[in-house]
Amino acid sequence: MTSSTSSTSSNASTTSTASSHPYAPPPYLLGFAFLYWGYSHSLLWIAVPAAVLVEYAAHADWRWNLSEVDFVRVWNASMILTLVVLASNLAGGGLEETFSIAIRWIPVLFLPFFLSQLYSTSGDMPLNTVAVLARRRRRLDRIAGRHLEPARMVHLGYPFLALLLLSSGAVRLPLFLPAVVMATLVGLAFNHRDRPRSHPLVIWLPCSR
């Protein structure tokens, strides 16, 4: 783990909320997705507080001032936690069971990482936070004095939604396809950054030429 240049602090901040980010999912979509995940795996006792935590971020008037290094630390912690869970299950059971447990619990394992972004002042994080090789290459480029492009920033809202849907699909439920279709269409409809705002969802096809 690399050394931190700015300490993690929980000082109050009045920066923009996560939902104001152009690639943030619309309100309550992630909360409902978490509840659906809890319903799929009969883990509502975890899903309800997790959904509340995720949705409360849009209303909270305080933020953590997290640096890039802090995000990397949280990512590393999530990875270590995942590896520990995998290793302990692999020791006790077979590969197939380990895989299904990993799929089931992966939203919870990466929830701290997602929350760190939701409750951070920046509202997004560099894409290379999750890529060791990209971080290393960037560090070498910096040392060698090569020109560095600004880091590409990413909002984890939709990737985390995808993770929830993937995890929910690990079990066969009759409502899975409608849930996926609803979540995806709502997500696309609210994504005005990539999709023309002048095309409302219900008249997409007639309007497009």
Next chain:
Amino acid sequence: MKNKPGPLRRGFLRVMAPLYRRMTRRPYRLGRRVTPSGWLVFGLAVLTGFMGIDIGRTALYQMFVFFLVLSVVGVFSTWFFHPRITFRRRLPRYVTAGEAVSYQAEVINRGHFTQRHLSLLELPPAPPPSTNAFVHEVEPGEHTRNWFDRIFAFYRWTWLVEKYRLVRSEPSPPVDVPPNASEPTRVTMRLTPNRRGIIELGRIGVMRPDIFGLVKALRFRRGPVDELIVLPKRYSLPGLSMPGRSQYQPAGLALSSAMGRSDEFMSLRDYRPGDPIRHMHWRTWARTRRPVVKEYEDEFVPRYTVVLDTFADADPDDCFEEAVSVAASFACELDTQESLLDLLFIGAEAHCFSSDRGARQTEMMLEVLASVQLSGAAGIDALERHVLSRLRDMSACICIFIDWDEPRQALVRALRANGIPVTPLVVSATLAGEGGATVLHPERVAEGMVRL
């Protein structure tokens, strides 16, 4: 030149250069056509395709089918994007290398329907790096790369592509373009020229996202070819005082404008063969029946010469680019109301550009500097001959070199031996404090120029 490669290495790089050129010649990367939503949906389609193979155990195959349908419909809908638009640019006359510029494009929709959410993107020519540059120029910190990257030097190629990219363009903000509008729709375009030169802007990319916002349809439209003159960047020269005395400038008089002492009438005298016809005083000739000419006060102004060194095979540390910027700085900062300026350099042949009075003259000299190129390592003798042939008109000389070897030092010695005050400047990343010359590091030219 640092770490000159051996013949085997040179041969290998010469073989690799055309391959890399072919690999990187696509003007528009796929990555910029797929939106972030598109990457996520396509990625999920692939992932669920693998994870949902066992349809008896998971429901992920349903997700796979849905995302596959979304992707296919999204891509398919872009095929029907055929905007009938024409455009015209409103470009500024000059821009400066490294400075972003905004301008307007006027777009007319010739179709029957409103074109919604259109973005325009300039597609300027992107000449690939030359094989010579690939062989000789070394990426900063290349020795820190792993052995594979050092051998194949693909990172060097991508670095050179970026280095020699003429201009960076950004897609315009999306606009709706109505059909049959009385006025064209104005779109604000933005681009950043990376290097000096003359950039031809011809075709343009017209983009629109598909119905789901996963992929952007891209169509190319040809329009009027516009030229954008990118001037070299300039540095300020505070408190510049040039040596050299004023001297009689008969040629300068002939070229100069109406300002200054040169047009001050002194007397009339009889015509002598060789006097310019425009100096004839026609009324006195008619009255006295013998040719009479007007005599003007002689003009004494200093005439400075800027000598630009163009002799190198490649420009690994951007020394030549910085040398051109230094020359441009002198062209801008020297007061051409009170002096004359000549710019000497060797390109395909010997060039001498003289500026007289006025801002337009300075612009013309900057235009010349915008297109000056390296002329190869050999030929410094030609420059010396060219410079020494102009000693008679010279008050002082500023020599801007990119090396400080014996022929260049000999040129400076020859000028000094003829009584010409010389200011030798060497733009170099490797030399430091060379005797008799001021060394400017290419990354710290601005600091060095302030100290002149």
